[in-house]
Amino acid sequence: MSTIELAGASRWYGNVVAVNDVTLSIRPGLTGLLGPNGAGKTTVLHMMAGLMAPSQGEVLVDGRPAWRNPAVYRDLGLVTERESVPGFLTAWEFVLASAKLHKLPDPASAARAALAVVELQDAQDRRISTYSKGMRQRSRVAAALVHEPSVLLLDEPFNGMDPRQRMHMMELLDGMADAGRTIVFSSHILEEVEQLSGTVQVIVSGRLAASGDYRHIRRLMTNRPHVFAISSSDDRALATALMGQVSVSGVSITGAGLQVHASDYGEFTRALAGLARARGIRLTAVLPSDESLEKVFSYLVTT
Known part of the structure; x- marks a missing residue:
């Protein structure tokens, strides 16, 4: 059962404070980081993923520092907001490469299973450059899931998805959370968060502004x-x-x-x-x- 802890975590760039003294605890289940664009959600996720060191405070995954700790990636998957998928690869090649990078004992089986989870089997041999934005997003989710991580971080995962794809992704995240995984996703749309069960952490101007289930957050806003x-x-x-x-x-x-x-x-x-x-x-x-x-x-x- 994986946990994520932020204790007085801050991140600044020169005189610009991106995240300011955030303390929160994330348990297994589904947690949404909610806030307007530029609020600091991506910086928080990148610190959780060990891609960025906190300027002050601590960020721990299962009690271990996320920063400069490659071992954390055995149990963690990340889907960034910005696309970085080589369009000349097929989805099969891309997800298989991710499985090999994780040194899985049977990378082909793992890649097939991950592509099936996101329902991309029928299009797995097409180049990613021919995909819609929603399909490209699903290929990236498959690559992040290929090693079956206990922690999954997603930055604006529903961008570019049509209603059917969005519903499938929500069902997928709900199912993984119910199975005991720790799922954290960011969004600037309250309605996306409302459709997913779990806890909401509201980030505004780099600060933790509110915390609770979505009903509590909706009441505060209303x-x-x-x-x-x-x-x-x-x-x-x-x-x-x-x-x-x-x-x-x-x-x-x-x-x-x-x-x-x-x-x-x-x-x-x-x-x-x-x-x-x-x-x-x-x-x-x-x-x-x-x-x-x-x-x-x-x-x-x-x-």
Whole structure:
């Protein structure tokens, strides 16, 4: 049963801090690293994989330092975000080469098994340059799985996959986690994480902003203050009515309608329709105006 531990782990490049004092423990099962692009997720994964030394703190895999410890790769597989697959190779050649690099006793059998896991048997003799992005991704996952590692790290594994491929990959990761493997994947899309069981670690601006199951993270995001752009048949009357609501912290009238600051998302959205109906006001648009990923995730840093 493999574990990953980060204790006060930081990584900086000159004056740029990529990861700032992250402490977390990852047990067998499925863990998602969630955060906007540039948050530091890739740096965290690379430190876990031993590709990068922490500037400060420790990163341990099964109690052993990940950095400068080649033995860790007997039990660890990594799928990076950036593609580095030679397009002139077939998937069979690529996965077989990975099996030979691991010095497996029967590399051909191991390669066949890994390709079957990702359902690439029928296309294994085609050059990888002819593959779709999703198929190339699956060939890389097969190469990472060929030695049956107990720890699998994946950086944005669903990029480029069509819905069927994405569903198959999710089922594959769920199955491996249920079998006792430690699976860590990164994503900037909460809905991807929600479809996979397990723990969520939210990384924002290099810091661990929140931790828990996806329901807990969703509640934190939903309950944050929101800004709505609203237009109606009588904006002034609606503004007056909204100012009396406990869930509303501010209302301003703009050329396009109302800008409403809601301190309680759930209470505000439940009350709005009934409030307008009671006063004979017709709502023509209700749009969240602060839904960028950066704003949504950054809120968690201050909670």
